Amino acid sequence: DSGVTQTPKHLITATGQRVTLRCSPRSGDLSVYWYQQSLDQGLQFLIHYYNGEERAKGNILERFSAQQFPDLHSELNLSSLELGDSALYFCASSVLAGGWNEQFFGPGTRLTVL
Amino acid sequence: GENVEQHPSTLSVQEGDSAVIKCTYSDSASNYFPWYKQELGKRPQLIIDIRSNVGEKKDQRIAVTLNKTAKHFSLHITETQPEDSAVYFCAAPSNDYKLSFGAGTTVTVRA
Secondary structure: OOOOEEEOOEEEEOOOOOEEEEEEOOOOOOEEEEEEEOOOOOOEEEEEEEOOEEEEEOOOOOOEEEEEOOOOOEEEEEOOOOHHHOEEEEEEEEOOOOOOOOOEEOOOEEEEEO | OOOEEEEOOEEEEEOOOOEEEEEEEOOOOOOEEEEEEEOOOOOOEEEEEEEOOOOEEEEOOEEEEEEOOOOEEEEEEOOOOHHHOEEEEEEEEOOOOOEEEOOOEEEEEEO
16 A cells, blocks of 8 residues: 555546546655556656646646645546546655655546546 | 657566566656556556666666666566566656656566
8 A cells, every 4th residue: 555545446427527536645745646547558647746836747638637735635637528538547646846756656546438 | 858768568478587678768867767567457566766876776586777878777577476477667757847657568477
């Protein structure tokens, strides 16, 4: 157990809908990262927050947004869902900002868009 | 940003043999190189990492080597066991707070 929690574990929804994925980082970690992993694909970086502020953006679609709250948990919002958005979404946390810090991954949320 | 290439994409080895996965990176400023293991349906987990001030690091049957001049690093698994079967990802950071991952190597250990 990495100490990072994600809810829900599974999510099944229809095209056009909107969903929210939640992540709680390890105690003491200020950074949260979101990744998308499609079937047989690698880890695609979406966005990084540090202590409530956005620090880096990857190839995140405009239909996707995220935020980090004062208690440091983060939410990833996916709207106008398409079939291609079906994937495993991981969040990870680290103590500090920057890719040179060890990242601890949560168990992931499996999103299925029908 | 950082570009990380990982080879091979799949690797099948006989139990007891060694497995080697290689990664190259583009950003010469990168100074931290982690390797993650992801078992089927589970989260990626850090198995070993190396910082740029050393050329090699070993942890039991796993070792990582780094060649900063050539900008490549490798994961070595010796005496492979069935539980080593998984997808392995290398990664390297870029200056803009991102960690770029390789495409992954699916390792299958044949009994």
